[in-house]
Amino acid sequence: QVQLxxxxxxxxxxxxxxxxxxxxxxxxxxxxxxxxFRQAPGEERKFVAAVNWSTRTTAxxxxxxxxxxxxxxxxxxxxxxxxNSLKPxxxxxxxxxxxxxxxxxxxRVHEYTYWGQGTQVxxxx
Numbered sequence: 555q556v557q558l559x560x561x562x563x564x565x566x567x568x569x570x571x572x573x574x575x576x577x578x579x580x581x582x583x584x585x586x587x588x589x590x591f592r593q594a595p596g597e598e599r600k601f602v603a604a605v606n607w608s609t610r611t612t613a614x615x616x617x618x619x620x621x622x623x624x625x626x627x628x629x630x631x632x633x634x635x636x637x638n639s640l641k642p643x644x645x646x647x648x649x650x651x652x653x654x655x656x657x658x659x660x661x662r663v664h665e666y667t668y669w670g671q672g673t674q675v676x677x678x679x
Contacts, residue, residue, distance in 0.1 A: 556580045556668040558650045563673030566640055570677070574635040576650030576670055587655035588633040590624065591663060592646035592675075599649065603635060604659035613659045618644075640677045647672040 562574040576588065589604030603624040605612045612624055623636040633650065651666035660666060 556582060556586075556652050558652055558668055558670035560648065560650045560670040560673040563648060563675045565676045565678065568640060568642055568677055568679050570640050571636070571638045572640065572675060574637070574648055574650075574673060574675075576633045576635075578631045578633075578652060582631050584654055585656055586652050587659045588626065589651045589653075589660060589666065590633075590635045591649045591651060592644075593649065593672075594646040597646075599663050601661045601663070602648070604661055605633060606655060606657060606659045609657050611657065611659055613661050615661075637675070640675075642677045642679045644675060645677050646675060648675050 557580045559577045566572055585608040587606045590602040591599050592602050593599040601615050603614045605624045605626055621639045626633045649672045650670040652668040653666045
């Protein structure tokens with residue numbers, strides 16, 4: 555089992571920045587892909603960004619490319635999501651996810667087994 559704890563959410567004005575963190579614990583040995591997804595009220599959970607722990611390959615949703623950056627700290631077993639130039643439409647609950655994977659970062663909800671509890675991000679206009 556892998557446990558994921560997100561932090562860093564909050565309220566920010568449009569144009570501002572936030573950094574989310576996701577700390578992994580438990581059975582974290584081996585190669586994983588870790589991703590961020592978000593879910594706004596009344597909408598389905600959507601892919602935001604992902605990184606493969608071993609190859610460092612990253613993937614981003616078109617809606618966040620150029621504004622968000624995913625990174626990881628091997629020593630802390632933590633993945634980060636730096637969010638810049640935030641827009642009101644970025645408002646959602648952000649979830650961290652993890653899945654054993656050899657090379658590619660996964661981009662679909664059903665590809666992930668382990669999920670965090672979510673952290674709220676609210677961007678005011």
